[in-house]
Amino acid sequence: MSEAENRPTNFIRQIIDADLASGKHTNIQTRFPPEPNGFLHIGHAKAICLSFGIAQDYNGLCNLRFDDTNPEKEDIDYVHAIEKDVKWLGFEWSGDVRYSSNYFDQLHAFAVELIEKELAFVCFLNGDEMREYRGTLNKPGKNSPYRDTSVDENLALFEKMRKGEFKEGECSLRAKIDMTSSFMCMRDPIIYRVRFAHHHQTGDKWCIYPMYDFTHCLSDAIEGITHSICTLEFQDNRRLYDWVIDNLSIKSKPHQYEFSRLNLEYTLMSKRKLNTLVDEKLVDGWDDPRMPTIAGFRRRGYTPASMREFAKRIGVTKMENTVEMGVLEACIREDLNDNAPRAMAVLDPIKLVIENYPTDKTESLTVKNHPNDESQGTRIVPFSRELYIEAEDFREEANKKYKRLVIDKAVRLRGAYVVTATRCDKDEQGNVTTVYCNYLDDTLGKNPTDGTKPKGVIHWVDVDKSLDATVRLYDRLFTVANPASADDFHRVMNPESLISLTKVKVEPSLANAQPEIAFQFERQGYFCLDNDIKTAGELVFNRTVGLRDTWAKIAK
Numbered sequence: 001m002s003e004a005e006n007r008p009t010n011f012i013r014q015i016i017d018a019d020l021a022s023g024k025h026t027n028i029q030t031r032f033p034p035e036p037n038g039f040l041h042i043g044h045a046k047a048i049c050l051s052f053g054i055a056q057d058y059n060g061l062c063n064l065r066f067d068d069t070n071p072e073k074e075d076i077d078y079v080h081a082i083e084k085d086v087k088w089l090g091f092e093w094s095g096d097v098r099y100s101s102n103y104f105d106q107l108h109a110f111a112v113e114l115i116e117k118e119l120a121f122v123c124f125l126n127g128d129e130m131r132e133y134r135g136t137l138n139k140p141g142k143n144s145p146y147r148d149t150s151v152d153e154n155l156a157l158f159e160k161m162r163k164g165e166f167k168e169g170e171c172s173l174r175a176k177i178d179m180t181s182s183f184m185c186m187r188d189p190i191i192y193r194v195r196f197a198h199h200h201q202t203g204d205k206w207c208i209y210p211m212y213d214f215t216h217c218l219s220d221a222i223e224g225i226t227h228s229i230c231t232l233e234f235q236d237n238r239r240l241y242d243w244v245i246d247n248l249s250i251k252s253k254p255h256q257y258e259f260s261r262l263n264l265e266y267t268l269m270s271k272r273k274l275n276t277l278v279d280e281k282l283v284d285g286w287d288d289p290r291m292p293t294i295a296g297f298r299r300r301g302y303t304p305a306s307m308r309e310f311a312k313r314i315g316v317t318k319m320e321n322t323v324e325m326g327v328l329e330a331c332i333r334e335d336l337n338d339n340a341p342r343a344m345a346v347l348d349p350i351k352l353v354i355e356n357y358p359t360d361k362t363e364s365l366t367v368k369n370h371p372n373d374e375s376q377g378t379r380i381v382p383f384s385r386e387l388y389i390e391a392e393d394f395r396e397e398a399n400k401k402y403k404r405l406v407i408d409k410a411v412r413l414r415g416a417y418v419v420t421a422t423r424c425d426k427d428e429q430g431n432v433t434t435v436y437c438n439y440l441d442d443t444l445g446k447n448p449t450d451g452t453k454p455k456g457v458i459h460w461v462d463v464d465k466s467l468d469a470t471v472r473l474y475d476r477l478f479t480v481a482n483p484a485s486a487d488d489f490h491r492v493m494n495p496e497s498l499i500s501l502t503k504v505k506v507e508p509s510l511a512n513a514q515p516e517i518a519f520q521f522e523r524q525g526y527f528c529l530d531n532d533i534k535t536a537g538e539l540v541f542n543r544t545v546g547l548r549d550t551w552a553k554i555a556k
């Protein structure tokens with residue numbers, strides 16, 4: 001398939017195609033406008049892939065603009081985390097990072113212009129009164145008693161607001177539109193309010209801050225955005241978006257298009273709720289590998305390509321729906337199956353002693369890093385008389401379905417010899433601690449010639465040369481598919497979302513593992529070294545995803 005054929009198609013791209021064909025636009029300019037009040041989640045990844053992906057495919061540009069009009073909730077650390085996530089996903093924004101706050105002077109001037117046109121007024125109704133005057137969906141609103149204040153007086157009052165002469169909540173600047181509109185957002189919405197808050201970009205310069213609906217459309221216009229793409233909850237607000245643009249002296253006419261947000265099963269997508277998980281220390285920060293944040297997925301070993309592929313598979317529509325976790329997991333599993341190097345790790349070790357192997361010998365076996373990808377080369381794995389194998393890979397007796405080690409039966413040790421178990425030792429509780437076996441010395445890379453039929457292949461590591469490691473088995477954070485609909489999401493948290501295995505033994509080559517880069521631990525799943533500063537220098541591996549979709553089976 002050519003690159004063009006491989007492109008996604010969706011209703012927004014069809015609109016762009018039409019706009020280019022009709023000559024309405026010759027260049028495409030999009031933007032991604034996060035609020036720096038939390039980390040980006042996978043829903044944002046969908047929005048990023050959409051707006052940046054369109055810019056890429058149409059030789060256009062996409063701006064990264066922080067929508068920073070709520071200084072109390074925002075933080076510069078979030079700004080940095082968001083920049084990192086967008087880059088990590090593989091996208092480049094046009095020019096410098098932008099901030100809505102870059103335009104506060106211009107926005108203030110536009111507000112003055114609205115006052116001068118008798119399209120905005122300073123209102124002294126308090127919150128309760130404002131609500132009462134607004135009416136409801138079934139009941140029209142009433143005009144504010146301050147609606148007909150003269151232009152000069154409004155200009156003076158707005159200037160007093162700017163100078164900090166009114167208290168927070170004492171007054172606000174409102175657009176004068178239509179208190180009977182069937183769109184609530186058109187009932188004289190607030191466009192500026194008083195907030196004595198320090199701002200991460202503008203410091204203490206302002207004590208009045210513009211509202212989102214006023215800021216967003218004008219920032220789009222100032223930046224020459226052609227297609228302003230956002231989620232469906234802004235559909236009604238498009239009336240206000242257009243009203244502001246149409247009533248001000250700005251040439252550029254951006255248009256807003258809405259698509260349905262991503263909902264993903266077994267997780268939450270609201271920044272407010274994710275923030276609660278972090279604040280209450282129910283997870284290890286925004287980048288906890290169980291979080292649906294981009295930083296969490298990165299720490300868990302997801303690749304940027306797998307997340308872009310996910311965005312492509314789910315598509316872009318106006319229909320509300322919830323995507324199964326299996327769709328996301330399939331994307332990372334397919335990527336890592338093709339690309340992740342293999343390694344051996346024993347998560348729950350017992351000893352395997354090869355009684356007929358010399359006591360003082362260690363062999364350096366050469367094994368492939370990837371079964372189908374020669375370009376990944378080979379590595380050396382040490383082999384000697386005492387190995388570790390998984391406890392679950394041995395049984396004293398078993399039926400034919402059990403394709404692992406059983407007394408008097410043979411298995412192949414991955415990349416090494418065929419062994420036949422002879423007996424075992426147990427502790428006081430009856431748990432097997434050591435298995436004894438004999439090996440066939442002419443079976444390296446060859447089938448036995450004496451008629452022995454190995455039942456399967458098991459993984460192992462050398463007792464002497466293996467390294468101690470911790471493995472974190474991550475699972476879904478919630479036990480129900482839609483935790484957002486639970487009365488209290490605390491009650492549906494999965495108590496087994498993290499199981500730490502601390503007695504893991506891994507092959508020595510894993511000393512060179514790099515954070516975030518996943519391996520397939522043979523027969524166990526995909527795992528990557530943790531990237532957290534707290535575990536630096538230790539071998540702590542996070543499970544990215546299992547080899548198979550075990551939840552699909554449970555669901556059936």
Ligand code: ATP
Pocket residue numbers: 032033034035036042043044046047067229230231260261262263269270271272
């Ligand atoms: P949340 O509702 O999770 O708190 P938000 O909408 O407040 O998110 P913003 O930082 O304002 O977060 O979002 C930036 C952009 O990402 C917006 O254009 C928004 O439409 C889009 N976006 C947010 N959540 C999703 C989602 N679940 N799916 C797709 N796009 C999303």
Ligand code: MG
Pocket residue numbers: 035
């Ligand atoms: Mg928002």
